[in-house]
Amino acid sequence: MTKTKSQLISKEELIKVFIEDRTEGKKKFVTWFLNDVMNEELIEQLNAESYERTDGRTGFRNGTKKRKLKTVDGELILDKPDLRSGSFTTTVFDKYSTVEKALNSVIAESYINGVSTRSVNNIINNLGVNVSPEYVSSLNKELDTKVKEFMETRIEEQIKYLYIDAAYFKVRKNGRYKSMALYVSIGVNSKGVRQILSMDVYNSEDGMDWSSFFFKLQERGLAGVQLVISDGHSGIRKAVTESFPGSLWQYCHFHFLKNLKKTMNKDQWEDISKIVSEALMDESLFKIAIDRMEKMKLNRSIDMFYKWYDPLYSYTSFPKSHQRKLHTNNVTERFNKELKRRTRKIGAFPDSDSLLRLVVSIAMDINEEWLLRKYINMEVD
Template identity: 35%
Template sequence: MAELKFEVPEGTVEGLFSQPGGEGFRVLVEAVAQALINTQADAHFGAPWNARGLERPNGYRNGYKARGFQTVAGALDLSIPQARNGGFRPTLFDRWQRSERALLAACGEMVLAGVSNRNVSRLAEEAFGAEVSPSLVSQLVKDLEPAVEAFRTRPLETYPYLIVDARFDKVREGHRVRSRAFLWAAGVNEKGEREVLGWLDWGGETEVAWEALFKDLKARGLKGVDTLVSDAHEGLCQAATKAFPGSSWQECQAHFLRRAIEQVKMADQKAFRADVRAVLHAADRKRAVELLDLLRAHWAEKSPKAVDYVEEHLDSLLAVLDLPEGHHKRLRTTNMVERFNQELKRKSRLVRVWPNAESRERIYGALLMEQHEAWTGLVWMHMGSPA
């Protein structure tokens, strides 16, 4: 194996300790990446740069090309040796995460479709250090689709807790741009580990769409669902009742709170939110009823509709109290999936309008695979038989 040598500017290593995650770390990663590229180039050409009198079985160098490369450490500025015959490519650029390759493929599809060609090409170049071309898009799609589809259709098992969510994006369909829903489900298995279970691209967030997703999950082996956590979408609730008879439904308290405070005047929202939150975070139903009585006494005359709204939803909001106490905080909201939805939103903001439904599903699927892998082996909650 070739020896890897690299140099870093003075003070960089010290910066690693004085500035966590700062510029020192980025420069160090950049130096290592550049050294890796140079070492691979020496091996490819059969001689170091500027060496004289040595045979070069794979041709000669032809200068350098500057390339940007995005990493968790920040943007790297790299110099890529060029070959006269075009035959050298560092393996570094073949090791992108699936989601990065999927986004690059989406950029390419946008270019091929004639959508903002110049802007999209610049985005791909700046974000990935790669030029989009029909051949690159074809190869990326060829590599990604089998892996994403195999993950989406894998066998499932017992998941006592199911957490679901949806988001909408603008997707190009022919000559029109439409809003399409992306539904997805995560679960907590009997070991207390989180898993991404599946997803569905659909025209809207309807009862039929949720029925289709739940049917797919059950066909792949999903069973033992004790509690489903979600927002209060009517179609979702109806589909869940049909798919998982006997299970409980926990309405997301965070979503509910945002709607509840809209029932009172702006000046009262902060105080009303605090009172409702106290009810929802009660340790048991007895205490929740006591706090609800206090809320009613304080707000019934001033905001009767708001009090009625809380009472109408109370049973679904407190379903979590029937579960082991250690599970209450984890399952009272859909925060587990909401945080990841922010990553989906960030990627979608880059694209703005997806070139087609397939490209969106490809990148979201790749991101969900990566999230699933990050969760693997991590105990999120200590399981016991649901109360």
């Protein structure tokens, strides 16, 4: 098989780079491999090897174009083949196309509705996005089908651990920008695999909205929840108690410490934070932390620690090997941070539907990676 110039990478070179820098070496190997895949696809599409003259040939090469591809190994620069006439089709970018379409949809819709920022305008110019209403409509129709499927897919496996959180995004409503709450639920099933279960947009975080969110999940088959991990929002606590009777609620240690810090000054926090953090991970140190607070006359802090004692140690009711993943809500925090990073250029969304189109597309992309490996080993107690 004839290789293009970009594919003429020797095995010795790949091995040398891999030994010197495994991360960079893997990126080079994946880049080489995906370029090779596209070259094979091109041969099949053209029905001819490079420079081969056959009666059945359907077109001619026209070099390559650089194309970025974000992967778990970092950003790759691929050489996507180009044709003199017509377009080259490849499966290499399919996995990421939904997110790209969702991003283009929001950008275009924002532009049409007059909510685009300067950065959005720059993206439109760089991408050459056709911002006609027809373009937006065609993209939205395709994406809405995917969102509906994600939001209605049956939850077949029992979910033992449930992480919940809300992130806020600016959405245009009635001609004004409003901060809307994006509810997120991530579950760990009986096999130890984590997955993003659902996402939905609400005006705020009251108990009724969270109860509605949980009810929709239960209608899809959510069952078996033994522990719910979240921040200390009163609306969440109320809804968890009503929706999951018999389950435990874990107050995320990160959020608790953040709120405890507000009950004292900076110097006091520097003196007490280490022993409090250690006490949260070792219940036997609780009294030592309280004694230290009493000596410092931190009465508000003591009252707060006693008030949340039970939910701060709910995670200890589960296997020791699981506990490291159960005492904080970091899994949703990291996911929300990724959503913020990948939607930063939008500024404000034209409506809640456009927000869901993009974040659900990102969620489906991330889910594909998560479903390939265990998050918690359920076989180890």
